[in-house]
Amino acid sequence: MAGMKLYGSESTHSLSFWYSFAAASPRLAPCPGRVCFDCAKFSRLRVLAMAAKRNPKRLKYSAPRFAKENELVYVEVDPSGTENWKLEPVIELLKQGAVGVIPTDTMYALVCHLRSQSAIERLRRIKNIEPSKPLSILCRSLRDIDTYTMGFPRGDGQGHANIFRAVKQCLPGPYTFILTASKELPKQCVRYGTTTAKYAGRKNVGVRMPDDAICQAILEKMDAPLISTSVKWPKENEWMIDPVVIADIYGAEGLDFVVDGGIRVADPSTVVDMTGPYPKIVRLGKGPKLHWMVTEDDNESAVTVDELIPSAT
Numbered sequence: 561m562a563g564m565k566l567y568g569s570e571s572t573h574s575l576s577f578w579y580s581f582a583a584a585s586p587r588l589a590p591c592p593g594r595v596c597f598d599c600a601k602f603s604r605l606r607v608l609a610m611a612a613k614r615n616p617k618r619l620k621y622s623a624p625r626f627a628k629e630n631e632l633v634y635v636e637v638d639p640s641g642t643e644n645w646k647l648e649p650v651i652e653l654l655k656q657g658a659v660g661v662i663p664t665d666t667m668y669a670l671v672c673h674l675r676s677q678s679a680i681e682r683l684r685r686i687k688n689i690e691p692s693k694p695l696s697i698l699c700r701s702l703r704d705i706d707t708y709t710m711g712f713p714r715g716d717g718q719g720h721a722n723i724f725r726a727v728k729q730c731l732p733g734p735y736t737f738i739l740t741a742s743k744e745l746p747k748q749c750v751r752y753g754t755t756t757a758k759y760a761g762r763k764n765v766g767v768r769m770p771d772d773a774i775c776q777a778i779l780e781k782m783d784a785p786l787i788s789t790s791v792k793w794p795k796e797n798e799w800m801i802d803p804v805v806i807a808d809i810y811g812a813e814g815l816d817f818v819v820d821g822g823i824r825v826a827d828p829s830t831v832v833d834m835t836g837p838y839p840k841i842v843r844l845g846k847g848p849k850l851h852w853m854v855t856e857d858d859n860e861s862a863v864t865v866d867e868l869i870p871s872a873t
Contacts, residue, residue: 633817634807639663641773650817651781659683659814661791661806662778663821664698664770666734666829666846667799668806670815671698671786674708674746680787686813687789695749696736696766698786700779702728705767708785709739712834723839726852732771734846738833741765749787764835774821790828799826 635650637643650660657676661668670687672679674697684691699705705712712724727737741749741763749765768788770776779786791800791810800806803820811818830847833840838854849855 632811636820637774639821644777647777650819653817658816660817662775662819664775665772666827667824668791669788670791671788674784674787696768696788698768698788704785708745709742723852732769734829736766736768736829736831738764738766740835801826
């Protein structure tokens with residue numbers, strides 16, 4: 561199939577064959593040295609016994625574990641979004657619990673399914689991320705943001721401005737907004753990278769709605785947002801922008817797929833903290849500072865809500 565390759569094998573395989581094989585009914589192939597019982601009754605009893613041991617509290621975020629076959633799926637897609645049909649295998653892999661790399665409107669992101677605990681753990685291992693470090697989520701709509709966070713401040717008479725209308729003007733776009741997480745978000749994603757006592761009780765998460773045709777096409781087919789983190793060189797604090805190099809480096813670390821949308825520019829998103837009285841820019845990146853945002857250098861006490869958001873109601 562054009563534009564799709566499989567790495568990690570000595571021989572060349574057809575992705576269409578691999579994909580149809582993976583979609584077929586799962587059957588265990590005969591294995592030397594393994595005793596197989598051809599008994600339907602025994603199999604049913606075994607499945608029931610395994611199901612009985614599952615903790616009901618873990619079912620909320622349960623997802624099928626991804627069975628990797630030592631192959632990296634590499635998909636080349638036109639950045640304009642005219643070849644989104646090529647993304648179907650990647651979408652299926654994500655739903656099965658795969659960890660891969662996709663383009664965004666800023667740089668490439670390491671992603672996995674939000675409800676797959678095993679995928680989130682594997683994503684952290686691949687990039688060597690500590691449990692306390694931040695993981696953002698990629699959302700397809702404002703409705704997703706409202707589901708997995710407490711939403712944008714809409715005015716409460718306690719210093720929080722109603723800026724929802726202003727935010728809608730810059731989304732989708734190159735911004736990461738730090739919001740208070742809701743109970744729908746897995747605990748593995750909360751506490752935006754802080755372990756200090758002062759902020760230990762805060763449960764915040766960075767949310768993104770990238771303005772990228774490939775990324776949006778993937779998110780539209782998912783039943784939940786994607787866990788996301790930037791792709792950097794393993795031992796250097798520098799972003800990786802070439803998907804071919806990313807596949808070479810992280811493929812050996814257990815990466816399952818790479819979506820090639822072309823080489824990107826090392827320009828990260830602008831991070832805005834929405835949990836305080838004013839939207840404060842934590843990191844200025846590709847997204848420009850808007851009139852309703854403040855920075856560390858601004859005198860917040862001298863700035864009024866009307867000056868920040870003239871059109872707020």
